[in-house]
Amino acid sequence: MGDNGVSEMFEEPKKGKFKTTKKAKESVLKQKSPAEFFAENKNIAGFDNPGKSLYTTVRELIENSLDSAESINELPSIEISVEEINKMEFNTMIGLVDRDRVDEELYDDFESAKVREKRLAKEARLQEIQAKNASLGKKAKEPSTNTKGPKGRGETSFFKVICKDNGRGMPHDDIPNMFGRVLSGTKYGLKQTRGKFGLGAKMALIWSKMSTGLPIEISSATKGQNYSSFCRLDIDIHQNIPHIHLHEKRENKDHWHGAEIQVIIEGNWTTYRSKILHYMRQMAVITPYSEFLFKYFSHAADKNMTIKFARRTDVMPPVPLETKHHPSAVDLLLIKRLISETSKPNLLQFLQHEFVNISKSYAERLIGEMGPDFSPKMFVKSLTSQQIVRIHQLFRQAKFDDPSGDCLSPAGEYNLRLGIIKELQPDMVATHAGSPQVFEGHPFIVEAGISLGGKDVKQGVNIFRFANRIPLLFEQGADVVTRTASKRINWNSYKINQIQDKIGVFVSIVSTKIPFKGTGKEYIGDDITEISSAVKSSIQQCCNQLKSKIVKKLQARERQDRKRNLTRYIPDASRAVYQILEEMTRDNEPKRQRYDEKDAELLDKVESEQITEKTLRDNLTQHIEKVDYEMALEYATQSGASEEPREDIYLNALENLPDFIDFHSPVFVLRLIP
Ligand SMILES: Nc1ncnc2c1ncn2[C@@H]1O[C@H](COP(=O)(O)OP(=O)(O)OP(=O)(O)O)[C@@H](O)[C@H]1O
Secondary structure (H helix, E strand, O other), rough: OOHEEEEEEEHOOOOOOOOOHHHHHHOOOOOOOHHHHHHOOOHHHHHOOOOHHHHHHHHHHHHHHHHHHOOOOOEEEEEEEEEEEEEEHHHHOOOOOOOOOOHHHHOOOOOHHHHHHHHHHHHHHHHHHHHHHHHHOOOOOOOHHHHHHOOOOOOOOEEHHHHHHHHOOHHHHHHHHHHHOOOOOOOOOOOOOOOOOOHHHHHHHHHHHOOOOOEEEEEEEOOOOOOEEEEEEEEEEEEEEEEEEEEEEOOOOOOOOOOEEEEEEEOOHHHHHHHHHHHHHHHHHHHHEEEEEEEEEEHHHHHOOEEOOOOOOOOOOOOOOOEOOOOHHHHHHHHHHHHHHHOOHHHHHHHHHHEOOOOHHHHHHHHHHHOOOOOOOOOOHHHHHHHHHHHHHHOOOOOOOOOOOOOOOOOOHHEEEEEHHHHOOEEEEEEEEOOOEOOOOOEEEEEEEEEOOOOOOOOOEEEEEEEEEEEOOOOOOOHHHHHHHHOOOHHHHHOOOOOEEEEEEEEEEEEEOOOOOOOOOOOOOOOOHHHHHHHOOOOHHHHHHHHHHHHHHEEEHHHHHHHHHHHHHHHHHHHHHHHHHHHHHOHHHHHHHOOOOHHHHHHHHHHOOOHHHHHHHHHHHHHHHHHHHHHHHHHHHHOOHOOOOOOOOOOOOOOOOOOOOEEOOOOOOOOOOO
């Protein structure tokens, strides 16, 4: 169709010629703000339903608090409270007068008299059966769901969630945008952080806006600030901008620093209670240097709870460092952005300073390889689109050293072990910290721990997953850790029974980029070979450590059993032998002469009662002791001194000093390795 045709199509139609004149003119193209998009697709950010939304809100607030305290090297102290608000209280809060129902039949939970009668009769019958069963000692059967009360969505529950931390706080003027503009945050650089998307806190606010219509309240103060900021705001979803109700500075007499966020949302405590508590417990495992005070307030006093997760160490992993991009991990768009943001004037300096692992000489070689229209001195901002594509292509094909893991801050084997012992109290535990590795130009470190036994651990494999020190509780089945632990580890070969033993598998992965599937940060896919093989090898390392402990334990038990079994036969054996000896003493003279001297002497001793049944018993006991000792000695000599029972001791430097001093004693040297 020529240009004329197009203009014809959009030409104002002649009056009366077409019926749909206006509609034809209107464009169907619409735009959505990011806030609108996430409000409509809140499930992708972990806000699937009221229960999950309560869980995700708690989680996002805690993770922000941890990021904040750790960023200023402050041992995190976080208080989180969840307070149930019933509908009446909520209505009072928003100034809505509660109204009694008038037209009962209008309601979803309405039950006609006939239906009610039927249900009650059924319930009574069931109760009768249960009472009968109980009197016969049979196990009571759970009542089936269709005998429960009338159908209906039930009373909605609202919750006030407050999270207070001792972190860095926020600059007064930034607060509205940090909480009222979707996709804004301070964690976008190339750095290991829990937060990444600039979305979590805003989603809590969007959910509060959708479910209760109430604003979020933020109090915050930075270190040394003589005032604290208070901000009450909600979000203009269509424009994706904060809508500020109140933003003021207040006195900060106690010189407090940190943030306190309060949000009132719809939720469901009953269905997500255990998830929230599991999350807290796992967070306590991976951050034993933090203290958490979790409080739940309900109208039913017996549901109230206060749980304190105490700090067990003052040693915190170092603050992760921001790093530059690795040339093999950048795409075209990113190269263009780096070019527009760089302060370096020419191509040589740009390559050398905006990427890791490109030295000056390597940059020169790369530029030579790019072709004749490139030169080291050329103005980087004058590069054409084609030239940028050429750089990108070369980055893809050229060889670069792997990025180092220096910018990462793993939990540390010591902390992981401490966390596992503190929270699970297992019978056995082994931990392993892998060395830094790389996927798609991003460094990552895998640490693992395997525990056997312990409290609140089910039989079989119990997976505990952590990514950038966040516990991951959902979508476990597809996660790389679950897949590896359940499909690629031959537990039997480590003398571990996958079905009967209570196995705890802890895997913590840290990276500048965690390849989460989706924005909900629920699981890491199983499709990155480098990560899945690092996970497998870390678990295997732990299993190997456990195997030698298990084998020793089994051998010790075997020894004990063998000794016990032999000892059990001593009385019978000595009695039987003694009876035979006694009988032989009664033999007549000619028969006796056939015995050799030694045997005759023995029989004399039995006759004169120098040897009794007790003598035999004592000698046999002594012999078993001796054999047992000799066998243990033989095992120790065969397996060598290195196989002697050993326990690893973990020492952690109070400060992150690399130049440790060796401690010398006449019999050992203690060397600390960073
Ligand atoms: N407790 C807090 N203390 C200090 N700053 C905070 C706190 N909570 C939020 N912020 C600031 O607000 C910003 C936005 O937080 P938000 O939770 O929306 O996103 P994020 O944490 O950056 O990323 P993600 O969506 O992945 O969690 C953060 O980047 C941080 O700078």
